[in-house]
Each structure stands twice: as C-alpha cells, then as structure tokens.
Amino acid sequence: MPATRRSKTSAPRSRSAKPPRPPKDGGPRAAKPAQPSKADSIIRIPGDVSTTVHVGDCRDLLKECAPGSVDLIYADPPFNWKREYDRVERVTGEAVRGNRVWDDALDTHDYMSFTLDWLDGCIRALGPRGALWVNIPDDWAAEIVCYLKGLPILGRTVPQRMTMINWCVWHYRFGQNVSGRFINSKVHVLYFVKDAARRVWNEEPILEPSDRATTYADARTFQKKEGKSGLRVPMDVWYGKYWGRVQGNNKERRPGHDNQIPEVYLERVIRACSNEGDLVLDPFLGSGTTCTVARELRRRSIGFEYSLANARSAAQRIARPPLRVRYESPTVHINPIFPGRGAGKGPVEGLDDEG
Numbered sequence: 001m002p003a004t005r006r007s008k009t010s011a012p013r014s015r016s017a018k019p020p021r022p023p024k025d026g027g028p029r030a031a032k033p034a035q036p037s038k039a040d041s042i043i044r045i046p047g048d049v050s051t052t053v054h055v056g057d058c059r060d061l062l063k064e065c066a067p068g069s070v071d072l073i074y075a076d077p078p079f080n081w082k083r084e085y086d087r088v089e090r091v092t093g094e095a096v097r098g099n100r101v102w103d104d105a106l107d108t109h110d111y112m113s114f115t116l117d118w119l120d121g122c123i124r125a126l127g128p129r130g131a132l133w134v135n136i137p138d139d140w141a142a143e144i145v146c147y148l149k150g151l152p153i154l155g156r157t158v159p160q161r162m163t164m165i166n167w168c169v170w171h172y173r174f175g176q177n178v179s180g181r182f183i184n185s186k187v188h189v190l191y192f193v194k195d196a197a198r199r200v201w202n203e204e205p206i207l208e209p210s211d212r213a214t215t216y217a218d219a220r221t222f223q224k225k226e227g228k229s230g231l232r233v234p235m236d237v238w239y240g241k242y243w244g245r246v247q248g249n250n251k252e253r254r255p256g257h258d259n260q261i262p263e264v265y266l267e268r269v270i271r272a273c274s275n276e277g278d279l280v281l282d283p284f285l286g287s288g289t290t291c292t293v294a295r296e297l298r299r300r301s302i303g304f305e306y307s308l309a310n311a312r313s314a315a316q317r318i319a320r321p322p323l324r325v326r327y328e329s330p331t332v333h334i335n336p337i338f339p340g341r342g343a344g345k346g347p348v349e350g351l352d353d354e355g
Helices: 058-063 088-092 108-125 138-148 263-273 289-296 308-318
Strands: 042-045 048-055 070-075 126-136 163-171 186-193 279-282 300-305
Touching: 042 308, 048 289, 048 308, 058 108, 058 300, 070 108, 070 263, 088 308, 108 126, 108 138, 126 138, 126 263, 138 163, 138 186, 263 289, 279 289, 289 300, 289 308, 300 308
Parallel strands: 048 300, 070 126, 070 279, 279 300
Antiparallel strands: 042 048, 126 186, 163 186
C-alpha cells in the first residue's frame, strides 16, 4: 500500500507488482489493461511482455480492463490503519517527481465506499472461471463477505453475487505488541468465485503431509482410496515456516514498503486457482509479490499501484526471480503441531523438511 497521506478522496494504494519470466517460446500474449496516456503510467519489465505495472487509482484502471478478461485477482487493499504505505522515497533518499501517496485515514463511510468501488471493478474484470481473493483484517472482513454474498452495504448491492469457497486465516506469530486486549495475529483470506462448478482448482501442487502421517503414523492415510497417500489439501488456517509477517530482518523484505505478503502465500493462491498462461491481477501491488510469484509460475500478470515510487521499486523486484518460490518445485509445507507418536509406517518418505 502507498505511503504518506492525501485528501480523503484520494485513490487507493496499490501493492507492488512483479514481472513474469519470459517464456522460452515467446510465451502467452501480453497483458492488456488500459493504456493511460501519462508518462510513467505503465512500467514494463525488460524483455518481458507478459507482465506490466500500471500507475494510478485501481478504481479507474479496473474500468479499462476488458470485462471477464482476468483469470485470478488477488487484492490486499489498504486497511485504513493510518499506515505509511509508501516510504520508498524516504528510505532511498531519491525524490520521485509526481509521486502520490494514499490517505490511510479515511472516515468509515468513505473507506467502505472505496472498498465497494474496487470490489465492483474486480468482479467486472474477473472471468467466469476466475477467483477473487481478498486479504483483509477483522475490521472489514464481515462487510466484504456480506456484500459479495449479495447483502446491501451503504445501500448498494454487488453487481454479480459471488460464491464463497473458503474463509481462510493467515496466522503469524509476530504480532504488534499491545496490552489491554489480545494481540492481533491473523488476517482473513477470503476466497470467492463467480461459478463454483467451473472454477479453476489445482490441488496437486499445493498438497502437504497430513498430521495423520507426520504425527500419528496412521496406516489409513497411506492406503487412501482417494487422493495421495499421506498428503492432504492445506487447512484453512495458514501458518508455518516462511509464513510469518515479512519484517525488516526477513530476506524477502523490500525496503520502503509496508505490509509485505510472504511469497509462499501467493504461491499457494496462484498455483491452486490459475493455470500457466492465465492472467493474474493485483489491484494493490505494493512491493510486487503477486507479480513476482506469478512471473515465476509462468502466468501473465498486471499490477496496479497508486504510488509511482512504489511501482518503480516493485518493477525492479519483479525483474528478478522470487527468493523462495520455484516453478519446477512447489513448496511442500510440513507444519505438525506435535512431534511424531507411536509406531507405524512413519512420516511420508522424503518429506523430512520443509520444501
């Protein structure tokens, strides 16, 4: 999300975008969002026609996307927590002419109106088999779920009622230190689709060892009639190695960006809900994690970013491979809470450590 504040009517902050690796055979056609006329409004990744970063208000840019043209949307909007989402200029010491920063202290009505606007834009751009993922805190999760399910918010109803597949939770151990209440240690991960029967769903590349295999050595899990023996689809609470908040000492950390999402989080979303060559859109690009991972996984991608400074920084990151994610080897997460118990066939062979 962008940094410094603007007026309460300013456009939303965008997350940084990442460029996809150029396919060996020339690859899928280039992403085609609107082409704003301003200089610096589009940032291209050198040698890569499949990834673009667009600078501007996502509400405007979403209107320029062809209806139904996007296969997967991942949105991590500003939380309205009075955060400084754009610190790139201060961290680098380089002023960016024409840079804009998002006001993260809107009143409740303005923030919800902004939220409904970008949700409507995402639904319009999303294809019939596509998925919309929203990363959002406790403050706004209920309102977004109700709206996407067709209930009126601010007197408005969603242009097309969506179907919720999962209400997941991203859990991390490094929360903000507070007293007088429980520490926040999660963000909601909402997974909605237009058509549950036709949606893209790939479980094979996201499977992980089950507790029955890692902890209890239960013979039944190694003799499954359906699914892979010893493995399961991940649960709806996401945690473990490399899943924590990306802090200053994390190797993934991109200086000058706030609220950065771990690469393995986007890997799970992109592998599960899109196919190679599909178009992935992030309306709040920030540090560029979505486009960086999409590029590595051979998807086309578009990132919208409100801050020009953030967009340039994200594009630099996208031009390089991600730190932890590799196309040819899906990350295998092994996160048992308890140590192994009893005898039996034991843990799944070859999965002694996290991928």
